[in-house]
Amino acid sequence: MPRDARATRERLLRAGARLFAAEGVDAARTRDIVALAGQGNDSAITYHFGSRRGLLEAVLRAGVDRMEPARLAALPRLDPSDLRGIVAAVVEPIAGELRTEEGRDFLRVVAQVSGRAGIRGHAVPGPIEGTAIARQLALLEECCLGFLPAALALERIAVMIAFLAAALADRTGRVGRADCADRAGPAGGSLLGHDAFVVDLIEMLTAALAAPHRAAPDGLAQAGA
Structure with a gap:
């Protein structure tokens, strides 16, 4: 070109x-x-x-490509039985997008489309097809299947992705342009530093995926829900 x-x-x-x-x-x-x-x-x-859709997919793929080196480097170290380690590998690169204006725009776009990812139906969105994040998500599913029924594992992963996207998008409005250091928030309150925020996010998401589960009461379960 x-x-x-x-x-x-x-x-x-x-x-x-x-x-x-x-x-x-x-x-x-x-x-x-x-x-x-x-x-x-x-x-x-x-x-x-x-097309306009092609532009949107290119925006998403550009963000995925920025994270790809870090994700590829992490893959060989991931243990399929280490839930927290896999969650951390998923979260840390995308949380790093908070550090730049371009990255924050990307995160606000991701939050809008995260519900269209098709995780519950085992679909792989085009912008992540063949990438390290797709392999990380496959490892996450494999890990969750070790202690959850298949439908519930996919449901929890889909909810995790939605929560992660929403939390990062919310954070974009609270951090400075150049860094994520501790500082006073817009209302005078304390804003967690970037590292503390990421660690806490990883802990919350890991706990949510690992939470005990109970079978639905008779008559309340709906196939395909």
């Missing part, structure tokens, strides 16, 4: 991330994305990404 075309693509990608994050993946207007990228023709998105 020529240098100018690559630069245009990157500007569209960044503008898409910014407006999807700020206005919503369904509400952000294509013309505003194009204008923010400094382009004069709405067809620029079609040319570079195939």
Whole structure:
């Protein structure tokens, strides 16, 4: 791809991330994305990404790609029976996105689409297909199947992902632009430093996945719920 075309693509990608994050993946207007990228023709998105959906998937894949080296490095050390270790490997790279403005936009987009991931149906979303995070999630499922029925394991993992995405998106509005150091929050309260926040998040998610479970009362269980 020529240098100018690559630069245009990157500007569209960044503008898409910014407006999807700020206005919503369904509400952000294509013309505003194009204008923010400094382009004069709405067809620029079609040319570079195939469609608006293609742009959204490219925004998500860009974030996944930023985390890929850390996730690949962690994979060989993961023990399929170590629930906390797997949760930490899933959480730490994406929590690192809090440290940059681009990463925070990505997290706000992820929070909007996390419910569409298809975890309960064993679907692998396109932006993570063939990546280290997909392998980490497969290990997480394998671990959970050691102490949970299959349907409940998938349900808990889906809820974990939704909770993780929501917690990180909430955090994006509370941290500074450049770092996640301890500081006074917007209302004067204390904001946990980045490392403390991540450790506590890992502990909460691990505890939620490992919580005792009970069979549903007769007549209340619904197939496919």
